[in-house]
Each structure stands twice: as structure tokens, then as C-alpha cells.
Amino acid sequence: MQTLVLNASYEPLAVVSVRRAVILVLTEKAVMEHADDERPIRSPSRELPTPLVVRLLKFVRVPYRRKLPWSRRGVLDRDRHRCAYCAGKATTIDHVLPVSRGGDERGWLNTVAACVPCNQAKADRTPDEARLRLLVTPYEPKGHAALVLAIGVTAAERMPQWLAAAAAAG
Ligand SMILES: [Zn+2]
Secondary structure (H helix, E strand, C coil): CEEEEECCCCCEEEEEEHHHHHHHHHCCCEEEEEEEEEEEEECCCCEEEEEEEEEECCCCCCCCCCCCCCCHHHHHHHCCCECCCCCCECCEEEECCCHHHCCCCCCHHHEEEECHHHHHHHCCCCHHHHCCCCCCCCCCCCHHHHHHHHCCHHHHHCCCHHHHHHHHHC
């Protein structure tokens, strides 16, 4: 089952999984416009009708054809908060080619999520020099990927297990 997401301006924006729609509602990024009361999603503490149509509370400028502006937050979201060198929990941004050596400071292709130890170990060196291997290839989010980032990939990762089970069952 899928849910239609409307922009704050009521224009259709995307079709997402019910689970992502529920997250948007629970994180107060969206409100339900139409819901199926006969197919509630249950948890031990609360019950929600299955969202059929949700509407975002904040207007999202959809970068379908445009580039998504670079941001630290965007890089962390793109890389799902996983360190590009060890796959541990990342809270920092590493410049693959250090800025001090001519690397692009605000470019999607030169930045990856990194944990503090890897970032400190790498310091002002290239991955090769630091004997670190990039586990991912940095890319520039476009089209659908940009839209997914705009409506919150990180929220999906913090989704409670009971919601995942409900979504799988639905
Ligand atoms: Zn790491």
C-alpha cells in the first residue's frame, strides 16, 4: 500500500510507502487528509488510521530538475548517517580531498559522512594517504533522491519497529 503526499499547496508531490507517510505524520511534518479508518495501524500505545493522502505542513520546493543545494545535513542524510570509511555512526562531514589541498568545500562529490575517529585519523590527507578506503561513492542527489531527502530519510531510519511490522503487514 502506498500513500499520496501533497505539498502544502495541495499539489500532488509523490507517492510514498504507508510507513514513510506515517512517519511524516508522527514527526509532524504532514497531516492526514484522507485515511482508512478500517485499516488502523496499531501499536501498544496508540492507533492510527492508514494514511491514504497526507499533506506536508511546510511547502517543499521540489528540485526535480534543479540541483539540491549542498548542506552538511544533506550529506549526512544522503549517506544515512553511516561513516564512509568504517560504516559506523557518522556525525561529521569529511572532505575526501581536503579543502586545504584544493578540494571542493561545498560539493556533493567531495564530501562524505564520517565518524569522529575516522575523520580525525584521516586529517588533512587523502584516503589513500591515510590508508582508508571509501566504502561509498559520493553522488549528487537528483530527482527522486532529492525529493526523498527533502521529505526526510533520517526520520524513516528512526522508525519504531512496530511501524515497520505494520507496514509490512499492510
Ligand atoms: Zn568511521
